[in-house]
Amino acid sequence: MNTLANVRAELDAIDDALHDLLMRRADVVAGLAASRVKASGPTLRPGREARILRRLIGRHSGPLPAAALVRLWREMFATSIRQQNNFSLAYHGVGDAVPKLVAEHFGMGMPSRAFTTPSQALAAVGNGDAAIAVLPFPNEADPTELEWWPALDAPRLAVVARLPFFSEGNPGPEALIVAHGMPDASDDDRSLLLVEADPELSRGAVLQGLAEAGITARLLIARRLPHVSRFLFEADGLIEPGDGRLAALNFINTRPLGAYATPIRGISA
Numbered sequence: 001m002n003t004l005a006n007v008r009a010e011l012d013a014i015d016d017a018l019h020d021l022l023m024r025r026a027d028v029v030a031g032l033a034a035s036r037v038k039a040s041g042p043t044l045r046p047g048r049e050a051r052i053l054r055r056l057i058g059r060h061s062g063p064l065p066a067a068a069l070v071r072l073w074r075e076m077f078a079t080s081i082r083q084q085n086n087f088s089l090a091y092h093g094v095g096d097a098v099p100k101l102v103a104e105h106f107g108m109g110m111p112s113r114a115f116t117t118p119s120q121a122l123a124a125v126g127n128g129d130a131a132i133a134v135l136p137f138p139n140e141a142d143p144t145e146l147e148w149w150p151a152l153d154a155p156r157l158a159v160v161a162r163l164p165f166f167s168e169g170n171p172g173p174e175a176l177i178v179a180h181g182m183p184d185a186s187d188d189d190r191s192l193l194l195v196e197a198d199p200e201l202s203r204g205a206v207l208q209g210l211a212e213a214g215i216t217a218r219l220l221i222a223r224r225l226p227h228v229s230r231f232l233f234e235a236d237g238l239i240e241p242g243d244g245r246l247a248a249l250n251f252i253n254t255r256p257l258g259a260y261a262t263p264i265r266g267i268s269a
């Protein structure tokens with residue numbers, strides 16, 4: 001009979017099974033940390049996390065909302081990152097959008113420190129005080145002193161992830177994670193490219209130059225500086241520093257700034 005006691009007994013059995021699996025997962029992560037197989041690379045692997053979440057969302061069904069599935073796995077990723085070393089993050093943001101994204105992405109327990117400027121947060125990563133910096137997604141309306149992306153020198157400091165990775169509707173304010181080294185490919189990635197070009201060159205001509213080199217890109221920001229036009233593009237695919245396609249370009253300066261797994265948007269499950 002389907003009494004409350006029976007249903008609760010079934011839930012208890014499921015909780016025990018889930019708990020066993022969570023403990024087993026943590027054991028595997030502990031083995032990963034101890035075996036030093038990741039000794040040479042960063043702890044945070046957003047490309048791997050994206051592959052896991054895309055795979056799980058692809059097989060998902062039933063009444064559990066996809067957003068809840070992602071939240072549960074986010075908590076597990078954050079926990080296994082903290083299991084592997086003394087991970088901490090620096091962030092900058094005006095208002096509460098960035099701290100909210102940090103809490104959603106890394107859970108409540110991640111050591112994090114707020115900085116009043118993006119360059120201070122980047123300096124914390126540069127000098128090893130923090131593993132990553134979380135900074136607002138570049139916006140055309142940003143004042144020059146808060147424009148942080150031209151200072152990136154990938155792969156030393158590179159964009160590695162875009163937050164939120166998953167959103168059902170309009171994601172609202174977004175953020176980028178900056179870390180040491182380019183991210184792992186996730187099979188569906190986008191890159192950020194900084195282009196400085198002769199101010200005589202139109203945006204269309206710059207886009208055409210990129211297209212002729214085999215780079216499909218969308219313009220995010222255009223800035224007119226005294227002697228150059230500076231553009232920020234989002235390009236399809238993973239473009240690393242040294243990518244052969246960049247050699248074909250003859251702008252004043254073209255620099256990949258990092259990449260991120262293409263976020264999941266507008267799913268309803």
Ligand SMILES: O=C(O)C(=O)C[C@]1(C(=O)O)C=C[C@@H](O)C=C1
Pocket residue numbers: 029032038043044045046048049052076077080081
């Ligand atoms: O695969 C790894 O490199 C891990 O550290 C494991 C793991 C996970 O818990 O699945 C944790 C953190 C990384 O960002 C990606 C994945």
